[in-house]
Amino acid sequence: MLISPGPIIFDFGSFQLRWYGLIMLLAFFSAFFLTYNSMKKELNKETEKYIFDWALMTFIGGIIGARLWFVILKIDYFTDFPLESFAIWNGGQSIQGGFVGGIIASWIFYKLNQKNLPSWAWSADYLMPGLALAQAIGRWGNFFNIEAFGKPTNAFWGLFVPETLRPLKYIGYKTFHPTFLYESIFLLFLAVILYFYGQKLKNKFKLKNASILMIYLIVYSLGRFFLEFYRLDSLIIFSFPAAQIICLLTIIICSMIFVFINKEKLLYCMKKK
Secondary structure, eight states: OEEOOOSEEEEOSSOEEEHHHHHHHHHHHHHHHHHHHHHGGGOOHHHHHHHHHHHHHHHHHHHHHHHHHHHHHTHHHHHHSGGGGGOGGGOOOOHHHHHHHHHHHHHHHHHHHGGGSOOHHHHHHHHHHHHHHHHHHHTHHHHHHTOSOBSBOOSTTOEEOOGGGSOGGGTTOOEEOOHHHHHHHHHHHHHHHIIIIIHHHHHHTTOOTTHHHHHHHHHHHHHHHHHTTTBSSOOEETTEEHHHHHHHHHHHHHHHHHHHHTHHHHHHHHHHO
């Protein structure tokens, strides 16, 4: 049984050191070094100067987007408690919103510095393993905040949830599916596959830039769609889990983009058969 130790590492009265913040920093630097290590052979000295700033702006944009999306979907609560909108250390981040925010911030930085940077689409493909790793690590913030858990379970790996944090419907249950752990393992596996095989497959099949980005979005969305069936804290749009709606739209749109950018290669393969 998984037992969460709580969100606070040290409490100095007016200052608290929280696991959530520490894990976010670990996620950022892990993603940066993984991405930099895979890209460095393709970078020149001038370009290298901008990579950390580019990554940092993407990370900040991701944090803002993740929180903003969460706040929008729970606007009734945050209208009554507006200052809580900024309390990101208490959790409440949407990975999907974070991705959109990161993409926008990355694109803005690229447009401001494009003379000194490689192609945005080319760079995005290299970023995907690091992004998956960052998400895998970041999910452990849910563990320490005791959130993003799933339905009750008697499995030995079930997460113990204190009575005060249990949904009223399941107040009599003690252990729940650690859905954060399921997603973390899935993302870690995805990060490993993309890191070791992503660029090789792209080069072998001569796929266009942004292909790995599309593959990542499709695969992650598939995994998240099915994982959402176990979640109890899903944000709702029109009586449906918001994450599942976004996942379906993402799969459809990204599949169309992937086919469009690689249409010449796909047509060639079809004719060859």
